[in-house]
Amino acid sequence: MNAPAQNRILFENVSKFYGEVLGVNRVNLSLSAGVTSLVGPNGSGKTTLMNLMTGLIRPTNGAISVLGIAPSQPEKLARVLGYCTQFDSFPPGLTGREFIHDWLRLHGFNHQEAGRLTEDALARVELTEAADRKVAGYSKGMRQRIRLAQAISHHPTVLILDEPLNGLDPQARAASIALFEALGKEGMHVVISSHILHEVDRISDEVVLISSGYIVAEGKIPDVRTEVKEHPMQILVRCAQPELLASRVFAQNHAVEGKLQLDGKGILIRTTNADEFYSLLNRLIVEDGMQVEAVAPADDDVNSVYQYLIGSDGERI
């Protein structure tokens, strides 16, 4: 295995069929450290991808490697990987503390070490006080958090999270997102699937768009957005003379649409060539002394990319 493969999650021409039903088809992916969002409609193959990279299912074709380890070697892979699945089920009769502790004992940790790691994980998801209650009596959000605690309890370097924000109240959701962001910045590979696009968008370094078992796009969000040529880029400019900007922009052939802001201090431009637009804006600022308060892409996020490539009804466009 070469050095880059030992730092990446790699899918090489991976297909998975459940009998005659397609799970994912001819997937090629290379995920680096940081937070990666897996985005797609229900049934698109997100969970299949996650189950494949964690070894819970095996590919029909192709090869997968997680930091240089094949998922067919759970004794090695599970030391570096934590997976918070969507299965909302627990071994019956266990308290939150026992649930994590028992699992850590399967790693081979002794009682003392397993106990210490359990307490660390419980504290990280703020469940220490409820740890001695039966998991069966937990709320949905608490069950989500105890699964997350288990997934991070052995300090993995790869964390796979399948819809980790489901069932969480806003406060717990914000805390979880902050935790994922912190883990990503610590150099971990954090792969998240979520329907709450605007929230994962804030913390994602890369995005993988999947639809009907096929990878639609992959990469850093601005790069993916740039590749979507059929949808002009939307750029919001807050400035003192939006009319002047509009007239100069429409003198060029890349501008498609301009919408003045209601307060008269900004304009939303749709352009097929963002680079040329930014050059023009620079000239206006430097040569004509235009006062610009702020410039920001308006559809350079996961949600917009999702809408453009997959569509609101989940059908690939």
Next chain:
Amino acid sequence: MSQVSNSSGLRTWITSQPWRLWGHQVMAVVQQELKRNLFTPRATWVYLLAFGPVVILAIDAMQGPGCLSCSLDEDTTVLAAIFQLYYLRLGIFFGVMGIFTWLFRGQIVQRTLHYSFLAPLRRELLIIGKFLAGALMATVLFGAGVLLSFSLVYWHFAARGYDYVFHGPGLEQLAAYLGITALACIGYGAIFLTLTIIFKNPVIPGIVMLGWETFSGVFPAMLQRLSVSFYLKHLCPVSAPADGILALLTVVTEPVAAWATVLGLLLLASVALAVACIRSRTLEISYSSEQ
């Protein structure tokens, strides 16, 4: 030269394996399985199977110790019949079937098997841990049932019973019954665990196995060796009288040395477990389709 390098390679492989870690992991699996299965309401019917005859014998023993009209030889034969026709053919068979098929199916039904698969645990160790837990649970429950049945039968005879047990063949027979019970739990357990891993629904293969075990006495000698009952029948210390169809369950067709039967049964269980271990490497989690 190549033999030397082969044996040195094997030695290197053996010494380089994390045996201590594996031991800890297997122990953790055994403890968790016992906690999950031994004291649960679901295990009630296994307790009933194990201790059903004990209740009947206890009622019989209430006639009071020292029954002069009772025959010790007759009750020894009755105990042999209870052991061979009930425990071996019914109680242990179905009890072990329930315990061992639930070790994996239970986790699939409860949708919790993925937790075991997401631990850094070789699948083979998971199989071995579950097998040991099941074998321990079954042996303890059915061993206790057999021990209590034996005690009640001879307690009934007071001094005569005491003499038979401690100054006669009683203790040897008890040891044989307990040994056979343990072997039955190991043999049937290994086969049921393997069937659970190979088949999504182990009930049908379980029924086929019941038929095979019942009628194996009329099969050719080679095929008889593929049944657990073949080995167990040879070890029974007292012949159980049976007429008609029941004779099929107790007949010993070909005499075999005790050491050979024990070895043969352990070999059969080992082969079954090896198949389970190999199959486990390719097991997938797919709860919706497996249920």
